[in-house]
Amino acid sequence: MVMKSLVLFLCLLPIFSASATWKSVESPHFRVYYQKGTTDPMSILQTAEDFYAEMPQLTDRMPAGMIDIWVCDTQKEFQASVHAPIQDWAVGCAFPLSRRIVIQNPKHIALAKLQFVQVLRHEIAHVLFGQCTRKAVKEIPLWFVEGIAIYFADEWVPSRHGTLLKHIFSKSILPLQELTRGFPRSQAGADLAYAESQDAVRWLIEVKGRDALFALIAELHAGNSFDTAFKTVVGWDLATFDVHWRESLTERYRWASLFSNSYFLWGGLGGLALLGYLVRRNRRQRHLNKLAQQEDTMDTFFRT
Numbered sequence: 001m002v003m004k005s006l007v008l009f010l011c012l013l014p015i016f017s018a019s020a021t022w023k024s025v026e027s028p029h030f031r032v033y034y035q036k037g038t039t040d041p042m043s044i045l046q047t048a049e050d051f052y053a054e055m056p057q058l059t060d061r062m063p064a065g066m067i068d069i070w071v072c073d074t075q076k077e078f079q080a081s082v083h084a085p086i087q088d089w090a091v092g093c094a095f096p097l098s099r100r101i102v103i104q105n106p107k108h109i110a111l112a113k114l115q116f117v118q119v120l121r122h123e124i125a126h127v128l129f130g131q132c133t134r135k136a137v138k139e140i141p142l143w144f145v146e147g148i149a150i151y152f153a154d155e156w157v158p159s160r161h162g163t164l165l166k167h168i169f170s171k172s173i174l175p176l177q178e179l180t181r182g183f184p185r186s187q188a189g190a191d192l193a194y195a196e197s198q199d200a201v202r203w204l205i206e207v208k209g210r211d212a213l214f215a216l217i218a219e220l221h222a223g224n225s226f227d228t229a230f231k232t233v234v235g236w237d238l239a240t241f242d243v244h245w246r247e248s249l250t251e252r253y254r255w256a257s258l259f260s261n262s263y264f265l266w267g268g269l270g271g272l273a274l275l276g277y278l279v280r281r282n283r284r285q286r287h288l289n290k291l292a293q294q295e296d297t298m299d300t301f302f303r304t
């Protein structure tokens with residue numbers, strides 16, 4: 001079995017170091033390739049199967065077959081898959097059409113402040129979505145592909161909210177149209193692209209409903225182009241959605257836009273400073289009162 005896996009590996013992925021001895025374990029829908037002693041493959045299988053079970057709307061539309069998860073222990077092994085169609089944060093990548101994901105060993109991901117479970121679910125979401133929309137997959141905008149993966153993986157990255165606010169604040173939100181084929185190369189640009197993708201898909205679900213999302217996936221599964229499917233289900237073409245979404249940002253984060261006006265910013269900061277002073281004064285007063293009470297109590301004690 002190990003030999004069979006090794007031969008298969010050598011045929012399919014000659015880019016990986018042939019000297020590494022890969023082992024594999026399987027569950028009904030996943031096969032994990034790993035190097036002995038470097039990770040816990042059973043917990044990876046469990047996380048993968050749990051996520052698979054949450055996604056019947058996607059998995060019911062997929063052709064049968066296993067999804068391969070390669071867990072790389074070194075940066076060098078991981079970088080061998082640098083040409084994957086989908087690259088995420090330099091810790092995970094997905095080949096949706098060949099049902100394969102490559103992921104960094106969990107111990108390295110913990111260092112990158114990203115949760116391994118999140119990365120694993122995110123990459124699997126890419127494969128599930130890619131498999132059930134395979135006829136249209138190559139022309140689906142990247143912001144949508146990433147927004148869907150973030151939504152299904154149920155990711156929570158607190159810094160993304162701050163990133164989005166910062167760019168609403170400085171009026172430097174990128175039009176979704178600029179995130180169609182690729183994301184910016186810089187770390188800050190990529191962070192913004194993920195934050196925008198997450199918000200755009202979440203807003204789409206907020207205004208059109210979760211059913212609309214699955215209706216859109218059904219259209220793509222049936223072989224319709226993304227532009228046609230989007231217009232049919234959402235009622236707007238992509239350019240109109242882009243404009244409405246950016247308008248909604250200022251609407252939804254009105255207080256952040258308010259702060260972008262320097263008069264309000266400094267006025268706001270002055271107000272905050274005053275509020276802080278009053279809170280501190282109140283707290284000091286309460287503290288003094290408490291000390292006075294304690295003194296009374298002690299006096300009573302010593303008096304008796």
Ligand SMILES: [Zn+2]
Binds near residue numbers: 088122126145146149
């Ligand atoms: Zn992704």
